[in-house]
Amino acid sequence: MNNTPIRVAVTGAAGNIGYALLFRIASGQMFGPNQPVALNLIEIEPGMDALRGVTMELDDCAFPLLTEIVQTSDLATGFKDCDWALLVGSVPRKAGMERADLLGINGKIFVGQGQAISDHAKPSCRVLVVGNPCNTNCLIAMNSAPNIPNEQFFAMTRLDENRALTQLAQKAGVPVSEVSELCVWGNHSPTMFPDFYNARIGRQKLTSVITDESWLKDTFVPTVGQRGKAIIEARGASSAASAANAVVDTVRDLDNPTRGGFHSVCVVSKGEYGTPEGLITSMPITVDAVGNWRVVSGVSLNDYAKEKIAASNAELAEERKIAFEQLGIS
Numbered sequence: 253m254n255n256t257p258i259r260v261a262v263t264g265a266a267g268n269i270g271y272a273l274l275f276r277i278a279s280g281q282m283f284g285p286n287q288p289v290a291l292n293l294i295e296i297e298p299g300m301d302a303l304r305g306v307t308m309e310l311d312d313c314a315f316p317l318l319t320e321i322v323q324t325s326d327l328a329t330g331f332k333d334c335d336w337a338l339l340v341g342s343v344p345r346k347a348g349m350e351r352a353d354l355l356g357i358n359g360k361i362f363v364g365q366g367q368a369i370s371d372h373a374k375p376s377c378r379v380l381v382v383g384n385p386c387n388t389n390c391l392i393a394m395n396s397a398p399n400i401p402n403e404q405f406f407a408m409t410r411l412d413e414n415r416a417l418t419q420l421a422q423k424a425g426v427p428v429s430e431v432s433e434l435c436v437w438g439n440h441s442p443t444m445f446p447d448f449y450n451a452r453i454g455r456q457k458l459t460s461v462i463t464d465e466s467w468l469k470d471t472f473v474p475t476v477g478q479r480g481k482a483i484i485e486a487r488g489a490s491s492a493a494s495a496a497n498a499v500v501d502t503v504r505d506l507d508n509p510t511r512g513g514f515h516s517v518c519v520v521s522k523g524e525y526g527t528p529e530g531l532i533t534s535m536p537i538t539v540d541a542v543g544n545w546r547v548v549s550g551v552s553l554n555d556y557a558k559e560k561i562a563a564s565n566a567e568l569a570e571e572r573k574i575a576f577e578q579l580g581i582s
């Protein structure tokens with residue numbers, strides 16, 4: 253047992269995902285039942301009252317593992333000495349807002365957060381970006397954080413992976429635990445590609461159990477890509493508990509050696525599988541016994557998969573171009 257608390261900074265801490273996430277971190281579900289945690293909760297000024305309420309509720313849980321709560325709208329205070337920075341808060345797209353406007357507005361936020369993490373967090377700090385557009389926000393933060401190695405920046409596609417696993421399990425009529433090796437590639441956007449060809453059900457190739465390829469291509473792939481929208485339509489609010497669950501899954505699985513299979517995480521590309529270098533894009537990741545991650549090599553991709561992945565990465569390259577132009581990053 254390590255008695256030194258892991259310090260976790262969370263932006264957008266009073267938002268919907270924050271509300272579903274903080275209690276799971278504090279209860280030990282992210283770092284284990286014996287690992288103390290300290291929470292640095294970061295909000296913008298208008299969110300500080302709500303944050304005070306969330307903090308009161310955290311206090312009222314009397315979590316034995318929770319050693320300290322910092323509430324702040326100051327980034328230097330918020331990221332000070334943190335081991336993990338979970339960047340959940342971002343500005344949502346509003347009616348009439350162009351994609352370029354959204355990239356520019358959020359870009360500025362993630363420049364500031366990247367700089368503050370670089371200046372105030374531990375050099376070993378790992379950063380997971382959830383706030384959308386998460387891949388490009390992560391790219392901007394990474395490019396603004398010279399003191400933090402690029403390999404410590406991640407964006408989240410685990411919710412998409414989890415969504416895909418359940419869709420496939422339900423179609424095959426098997427427990428979700430039977431489905432594995434499902435990588436979501438590319439951008440966390442409807443262009444993402446959940447690669448059913450390399451997935452497995454038990455020991456079998458998924459495509460030898462679910463043989464209806466047109467269902468896989470024309471129903472499964474768009475269902476996963478549009479799942480966020482479907483939840484908004486049904487619930488009247490966007491995914492929060494499942495998103496928080498995916499944050500817990502992502503961090504836990506980056507913090508522990510991978511036991512069989514792999515998981516989807518957006519990481520900085522070194523050109524693997526033809527992805528444009530330097531983009532933050534989703535690929536299959538494993539973590540070794542000393543905590544280093546790597547992209548799984550040797551995944552065989554057919555022409556359909558390659559085309560889908562290339563299209564999603566082209567979208568990311570376009571987002572990078574727009575955002576960097578808006579922010580004057582060369």
Ligand code: NAX
Pocket residue numbers: 263264265266267268269270294295296298299340341342343344361381382383384385386408409410411412440480490491492495
């Ligand atoms: P909410 O609008 O409920 O909460 C966002 C919170 O962030 C608010 O409390 C707001 O005050 C705060 N905030 C805004 N700008 C901030 C800043 N610069 N610094 C600190 N705090 C700031 O949104 P919520 O439902 O919690 O979603 C948060 C983000 O997650 C959104 O961008 C959303 O699109 C994104 N998602 C990403 C997912 C993924 O898989 N990567 C899935 C779920 C979710 O859609």
